[in-house]
Amino acid sequence: xAKHLLIVESPAKAKTIEKILGKDFTVKSSYGHIRDxxxxxxxxxxxxxxxxxxxxxxxxxxxxxxxxxxxxWVKKVDEVWLATDEDREGEAISWHLAKVLKLDxxxxxxxxxxxxxxxxxxxxxxxxxxxxxxxxxxxxxRRVLDRLVGFExxxxxxRKVRGKLSAGRVQSVAVKLVVEREREINNFAPKPFFKxxxxxxxxxxxxxxxxxxxxxxxxxxxxxxxxxxLEKCAPANYKVGNIAVKPAYRKPAAPFTTSTLxxxxxxxxxxxxxxxxSVAQRLYEAGHITYMRTDSTTLSETALAALADTIKKxxxxxxxxxxxxxxxxxxxxxxxxxxxxxxxxxxxxNMGSDENRLYDLIWKRTxxxxxxxxxxxxxxxxIDISTINDLKLVAxxxxxxxxxxxxxxxxxxxxxxxxxxxxxxxKILPPMTVGQPLMLEKMDAIERFTRPxxxxxxxxxxxxxxxxxxxxxxxxxxxxxxxxxxxxxxxVKQTRLGKDREYxxxxxxxxxxxxxxxxxxxxxxxxxxxxxxxDLGMQVTxxxxxxxxxxxxxSFTAAIExxxxxxxxxxxxxxxxxxxxxxxxxxxxxxTLENADRVTGERILGKDPKTGLSVLVRIGRFGPIAxxxxxxxLGEEKPQYANLxxxxxxxxxxxxxxxxxxxxPKNLGEYEGKEVVxxxxxxxxxxxxxxxxxxxxxxxxxxxxxxxxxIELIKEKQKADAPIGYYQDKPITKxxxxxxxxxxxxxxxxxxxxxxxxxxxxxxxEEAIVLVKAKIEKExxxxxxxxxxxxxxxxxxxWGPFIKIDKDRKSYKLLNKKGEKMTPEEAKEVTLxxxxxxxxxxxxxxxxxxxxxxxxxxxxxxxKKKTTGxKKKTTTKK
Numbered sequence: 001x002a003k004h005l006l007i008v009e010s011p012a013k014a015k016t017i018e019k020i021l022g023k024d025f026t027v028k029s030s031y032g033h034i035r036d037x038x039x040x041x042x043x044x045x046x047x048x049x050x051x052x053x054x055x056x057x058x059x060x061x062x063x064x065x066x067x068x069x070x071x072x073w074v075k076k077v078d079e080v081w082l083a084t085d086e087d088r089e090g091e092a093i094s095w096h097l098a099k100v101l102k103l104d105x106x107x108x109x110x111x112x113x114x115x116x117x118x119x120x121x122x123x124x125x126x127x128x129x130x131x132x133x134x135x136x137x138x139x140x141x142r143r144v145l146d147r148l149v150g151f152e153x154x155x156x157x158x159r160k161v162r163g164k165l166s167a168g169r170v171q172s173v174a175v176k177l178v179v180e181r182e183r184e185i186n187n188f189a190p191k192p193f194f195k196x197x198x199x200x201x202x203x204x205x206x207x208x209x210x211x212x213x214x215x216x217x218x219x220x221x222x223x224x225x226x227x228x229x230l231e232k233c234a235p236a237n238y239k240v241g242n243i244a245v246k247p248a249y250r251k252p253a254a255p256f257t258t259s260t261l262x263x264x265x266x267x268x269x270x271x272x273x274x275x276x277x278s279v280a281q282r283l284y285e286a287g288h289i290t291y292m293r294t295d296s297t298t299l300s301e302t303a304l305a306a307l308a309d310t311i312k313k314x315x316x317x318x319x320x321x322x323x324x325x326x327x328x329x330x331x332x333x334x335x336x337x338x339x340x341x342x343x344x345x346x347x348x349x350n351m352g353s354d355e356n357r358l359y360d361l362i363w364k365r366t367x368x369x370x371x372x373x374x375x376x377x378x379x380x381x382x383i384d385i386s387t388i389n390d391l392k393l394v395a396x397x398x399x400x401x402x403x404x405x406x407x408x409x410x411x412x413x414x415x416x417x418x419x420x421x422x423x424x425x426x427k428i429l430p431p432m433t434v435g436q437p438l439m440l441e442k443m444d445a446i447e448r449f450t451r452p453x454x455x456x457x458x459x460x461x462x463x464x465x466x467x468x469x470x471x472x473x474x475x476x477x478x479x480x481x482x483x484x485x486x487x488x489x490x491x492v493k494q495t496r497l498g499k500d501r502e503y504x505x506x507x508x509x510x511x512x513x514x515x516x517x518x519x520x521x522x523x524x525x526x527x528x529x530x531x532x533x534x535d536l537g538m539q540v541t542x543x544x545x546x547x548x549x550x551x552x553x554x555s556f557t558a559a560i561e562x563x564x565x566x567x568x569x570x571x572x573x574x575x576x577x578x579x580x581x582x583x584x585x586x587x588x589x590x591x592t593l594e595n596a597d598r599v600t601g602e603r604i605l606g607k608d609p610k611t612g613l614s615v616l617v618r619i620g621r622f623g624p625i626a627x628x629x630x631x632x633x634l635g636e637e638k639p640q641y642a643n644l645x646x647x648x649x650x651x652x653x654x655x656x657x658x659x660x661x662x663x664x665p666k667n668l669g670e671y672e673g674k675e676v677v678x679x680x681x682x683x684x685x686x687x688x689x690x691x692x693x694x695x696x697x698x699x700x701x702x703x704x705x706x707x708x709x710x711i712e713l714i715k716e717k718q719k720a721d722a723p724i725g726y727y728q729d730k731p732i733t734k735x736x737x738x739x740x741x742x743x744x745x746x747x748x749x750x751x752x753x754x755x756x757x758x759x760x761x762x763x764x765x766e767e768a769i770v771l772v773k774a775k776i777e778k779e780x781x782x783x784x785x786x787x788x789x790x791x792x793x794x795x796x797x798x799w800g801p802f803i804k805i806d807k808d809r810k811s812y813k814l815l816n817k818k819g820e821k822m823t824p825e826e827a828k829e830v831t832l833x834x835x836x837x838x839x840x841x842x843x844x845x846x847x848x849x850x851x852x853x854x855x856x857x858x859x860x861x862x863x864k865k866k867t868t869g870x871k872k873k874t875t876t877k878k
Contacts, residue, residue, distance in 0.1 A: 002026040005077040007070065009033075009084045009093050011820070012285035013116065017083070020118050021125075028073060030084070031819035034063045035096050037147060046147060049582070052575045053144050059100070061841050065817035067100055074101050079109070082131065083124070086112035086336075087293055087474060088142070088568060091135035098131060105131050115342040116287035119302075138568035141577060145169065145560070148582055149551070152589045153544070160592075161540060161599045162621070164487060164845065170471050171482045172544055173557045175490045175533070177464055178483070179541045181456055182533035186652050188452035193219045194226035194506070198393050198443040200238070200383075202430055210430040211441065214383050214395035219448075226445035226506055227515070232387050234513040238438040241384035241392060248398065250374040252405035254297040254325040255338035255366050258473035259466045261292070264365070266459035267412040269357055270529075273458050273477040279354045280339070288349050289341055289362055293473040295466075296336040297325040299366075303337070306344040307370045313345075315407060321372040340366040368409035375402040379429050383438060397429035440510030447503040455530035458493075469558030483537075486809055487843070489623075490537035496647060497698060498525030535624040535650045539601040547592045551585060605655040615658055617650040624650045626658040645680065660703070668707045676710050678702060689714050692721075725765025732768045734760060743768045750775040784827045785835075790846060792835060794827055801827035803835055805844055812842045 004025045008014050011029040018027040035057045037046040048054040059067055074080055080103055084090035090112070098105050109128035113120040146169055153167035196216035204210050220226040256264070258277075265276040280292035299307070304322055311320045325338070341363050349359045376398045383393040400406070456464070462476045471479055483491045501524045507516050533541075545552045560581065566572045602618040613629040620641070629639040642661035644653065665679035665688065677688040678696070685702035687694040687710045694717045696702055700709075723731035724743070732745045734752075741752040741760035750771040752758050758767045784801055785794040791806035794814060800821045803812040814822045814830070815838060822830065839846060 003078045005073050006081040016287045035059050062817050082110045088135050088139040092139040095136040115290040134570040137574040138564045141574040175483050176541050179533040185452045190449040194445045196445050199441045200438045214393035230508045236385050236387040240432050240436045242382040244380045248376040248378040252368045253411040255369045257295050262462050263459035274481045277477045279358045294336045297338045310344040364409040368405040371405035374404040374406045397427045443508040445506040468554045495528045543599050626661050727769050745772045
């Protein structure tokens with residue numbers, strides 16, 4: 001029997017550590033937090049505000065078995081060690097474990113480490129500490145404050161906006177950032193200007209003609225100015241005025257912090273921030289990287305030495321430039337390390353695809369941080385124009401002399417940091433001499449437009465949160481996931497296609513000395529996987545900003561983070577800190593409940609010319625809508641409604657755009673005896689025919705679609721839907737939908753994936769039948785349990801069984817009493833009551849059962865009396 005019990009919070013971590021420590025240690029997992037704040041009830045509150053904010057905790061649902069097993073192990077061993085993560089959350093987990101397992105906080109050993117390696121673990125065991133109550137208090141302060149603020153603000157939104165909404169100290173200011181950027185873009189008025197680019201030709205040393213470009217060192221505000229400039233250039237001669245050759249350098253980026261890892265994984269790998277953190281967690285628990293929640297760029301001396309050895313071995317001594325990075329942030333903890341590989345010599349790991357890719361990114365970034373600068377030679381050539389003295393054309397180019405860190409890694413840039421293609425100078429210029437005459441091929445004055453800042457990506461939002469000091473490394477991923485939760489609907493992640501825009505190009509032909517004007521088209525506004533503020537997000541932000549200006553200030557939210565840091569250092573009492581923040585906040589909540597109006601976002605646009613009724617837009621039950629007729633105008637009649645398009649907003653839609661929404665659905669007539677209707681829905685324009693909805697390409701104006709074009713689309717759809725074969729005497733069709741190509745049989749959609757080896761264009765009947773059979777088999781094994789009345793099911797998934805609510809996009813975790821994912825065998829035994837409990841704990845809302853109809857009361861037997869003459873006769877009718 002082992003003498004020591006070491007408790008960590010992750011089962012994967014436990015397995016890795018137990019292999020290293022050997023037989024003297026038994027390593028067990030708490031599976032995260034084992035207890036949490038209770039749910040408020042009539043009898044007891046989660047937080048006793050009037051009792052110094054005393055939090056009341058209870059064992060978390062599903063953790064009773066874990067606690068029992070840990071208590072049993074405590075009795076079997078001589079000593080218990082607590083080894084949860086070294087951040088505040090980890091410290092709080094250790095504190096809760098000590099309380100529940102009745103361990104003496106003064107004598108129980110608490111160890112922490114930033115990497116799961118033998119030297120790190122041995123060092124931690126040789127230098128144990130105790131649970132840091134200051135860190136625990138800081139975590140409790142955050143938890144209590146967030147529960148109070150979130151609970152009271154959410155309740156307020158339910159009363160003043162609509163049900164099922166939520167707000168929070170950090171999430172609401174994150175939404176505010178997205179809303180402010182959205183409005184900044186909406187209000188931005190692009191200004192045109194003209195940029196001049198000249199193309200020259202010269203002969204190189206081998207008498208070969210070489211072409212290069214040069215930009216004018218000034219832009220023009222109008223077409224008239226650009227035209228006048230080109231006219232002056234028409235008779236001009238050109239020559240090289242000056243040549244400057246200077247050395248230039250590029251420095252490597254610092255090793256990853258949590259924030260920079262999330263940003264770079266988003267830009268380079270396309271990972272969401274939550275996906276990045278999940279993958280990094282698995283790499284850490286497997287012992288491949290150091291702890292992934294950090295704001296430090298520091299590397300340990302041991303790591304620096306190992307990195308130096310690896311660089312010399314792989315690339316040579318001249319590539320090495322050992323450097324210790326310092327932190328610019330005052331809150332960064334220098335004792336912590338940046339995210340790095342635990343073993344520098346391991347350039348790859350053998351895990352899943354995501355883990356391998358993220359590790360490769362971390363390894364390259366860390367190695368590059370210790371490599372030499374890249375050395376370049378930058379050449380700038382000024383070109384004189386004989387007819388103009390105050391302006392010149394400039395050609396730039398550069399040559400890479402020594403690649404240095406670029407041999408391994410190049411940091412990516414945010415979209416708003418990237419330069420225009422014409423401004424890049426990583427091209428090589430032909431050799432020239434001062435005074436050399438140049439032959440102009442052509443000179444273009446190209447109309448360009450000023451641009452607003454782009455919408456946030458997940459990566460750029462993390463960067464902004466960090467810049468403003470909002471949140472800490474552990475909070476970025478959950479905050480961004482929360483504001484994008486479809487149940488809240490504040491922020492949506494979308495790709496928007498943009499639109500075509502015309503621009504002018506004035507071209508001076510260098511040989512003919514003539515100037516031509518042309519109009520060209522460019523596609524602008526395409527944004528991929530960007531964060532867009534919804535109308536609801538805007539209205540909620542305005543409401544909170546109006547009534548809780550302090551809470552919604554970026555500086556105030558950042559100051560709270562600083563105060564929590566001070567509490568963690570033991571320099572401030574957490575109860576006093578909460579008092580200063582919560583009491584004025586609570587008073588404001590009470591005042592707002594009493595006096596604030598309900599939020600609708602209503603905006604009247606004008607009058608309907610046909611009816612004279614008001615035309616307005618507002619937030620409806622299921623999203624933004626346009627409406628004809630106010631209640632007071634209509635009496636008992638109902639208003640006319642139309643959904644706004646996905647790209648429209650109640651803040652920016654015009655009267656004309658709103659009226660267009662009421663033109664649909666429009667009946668175009670009949671084709672082959674069936675109605676042809678065109679309409680426009682939330683997801684774009686469509687033709688409805690014979691019960692089918694046929695998408696109209698977004699590039700087409702739906703108002704220009706007539707019967708002829710509608711019939712074309714119907715025929716294309718019919719051709720696409722024509723059977724490509726039969727299975728069990730029933731047709732198989734093919735098509736392409738929102739989630740890619742598929743074949744369809746009896747209502748079953750069978751995806752044509754890359755792994756199948758089949759192509760939509762060439763798929764045969766035999767190949768389609770293979771997909772259909774596989775889908776039938778999959779569907780047969782899909783449901784483990786199905787409760788139709790509750791709208792609940794337990795299904796088999798790629799990563800194991802999960803819970804699903806009908807018509808809810810989100811899935812819910814199916815966990816056993818230990819907090820682990822259930823196996824398929826365990827899932828077969830699960831009860832409806834336990835599944836409902838898990839869903840409610842994860843914030844799911846179950847379908848309301850329809851109230852049973854009352855049976856009509858049974859008719860009472862009645863007795864009627866018939867009187868004939870003086871004799872009475874009584875009859876009973878059945």
